[in-house]
Amino acid sequence: MSTSSQAEPQTVRVTLLLAGGHQHTLSLPSNSPVLVAVMKAVAAQTGSDRNTIPPSQLFQIPLDGDKRALCFPSHQLVGVVTEPPIYVQSKQTQMAAAAPNAPTPAVNDPTIPSRFVHLDNFFSKEECDRLLQYVMERESEFTSTTTSTGQADYRHSTVLYHFSEFSEMTIERVKGLMPKVLPALDRPVFVPQEIEAQLTAHNEGNYFKLHNDNGSPDTATRELTYVYYFHNYPKNFTGGELLIYDSKIRNGYYTKAESFQTIEPRHNSIVFFLSRYMHEVLPVRCPSQKFADSRFTINGWVRRS
Numbered sequence: 001m002s003t004s005s006q007a008e009p010q011t012v013r014v015t016l017l018l019a020g021g022h023q024h025t026l027s028l029p030s031n032s033p034v035l036v037a038v039m040k041a042v043a044a045q046t047g048s049d050r051n052t053i054p055p056s057q058l059f060q061i062p063l064d065g066d067k068r069a070l071c072f073p074s075h076q077l078v079g080v081v082t083e084p085p086i087y088v089q090s091k092q093t094q095m096a097a098a099a100p101n102a103p104t105p106a107v108n109d110p111t112i113p114s115r116f117v118h119l120d121n122f123f124s125k126e127e128c129d130r131l132l133q134y135v136m137e138r139e140s141e142f143t144s145t146t147t148s149t150g151q152a153d154y155r156h157s158t159v160l161y162h163f164s165e166f167s168e169m170t171i172e173r174v175k176g177l178m179p180k181v182l183p184a185l186d187r188p189v190f191v192p193q194e195i196e197a198q199l200t201a202h203n204e205g206n207y208f209k210l211h212n213d214n215g216s217p218d219t220a221t222r223e224l225t226y227v228y229y230f231h232n233y234p235k236n237f238t239g240g241e242l243l244i245y246d247s248k249i250r251n252g253y254y255t256k257a258e259s260f261q262t263i264e265p266r267h268n269s270i271v272f273f274l275s276r277y278m279h280e281v282l283p284v285r286c287p288s289q290k291f292a293d294s295r296f297t298i299n300g301w302v303r304r305s
């Protein structure tokens, strides 16, 4: 599990479009000086007066861990494709924004709503009952959760890493849903390289603060996060909503917006969203503090190759 704060860099897929129809794609952290320089070089070419265009600079970008290098003069850079989208201010919009009382063009600060898919009845009633029975018998095998940064008080919950029958069942079903879920999230359908699964319990006062799920090298290939929710009846906890934050482009960087989507942890439902979205789990109130009354999930990640 990885965590990252709002300002932490994301991985950006960058395709450089060069004169003559050439192009080259590479991955860069969103705070990479090369990425900033590339975006500036594109924006710099938009001045209405050619005299405002700065002299061409030479880009030298190391590739494949310094085994190769891509060199080109900035005037040969025609455009750039970024995923996620990064918008820069052109020379004109920078000037317009600098003018007193000028309204800031919307493109400078657009909020990009996060997409998610929330499906009910993931397991049959009989499967749910068996799963709950299975979990009730394994309370003593649950251990405290951690985060890759080791930051104290970032996450409080317990986890079961081995639950073979149900983890296989979940993974198979998640795989089967990919052709439906990926297009709904505006992603191309791909064959997952791996699907991870863990079983988590949130009891009184448990939470998971703001993070994303693919912000470290060992988690970078996580494309989708899924969370399957279940609990005993009658439901004996409140809270524990999952907040998925929208995104904003700020100073050319892809960052968390103030707005968010709220996911209720509905029994026997599963939610899918992009692992790069910032999200958090609000504190759970479970007055009985009984394990059986916890907010349970089977949650995991779909990795691309």
Ligand SMILES: O=C(O)CCC(=O)C(=O)O
Pocket: 001, 208, 213, 227, 241, 242, 279, 280, 281, 297, 299
């Ligand atoms: O329990 C949830 O709703 C989300 C959990 C989560 O964000 C995670 O395990 O990475």
Ligand SMILES: [Fe+2]
Pocket: 211, 212, 213, 225, 279
């Ligand atoms: Fe997460």
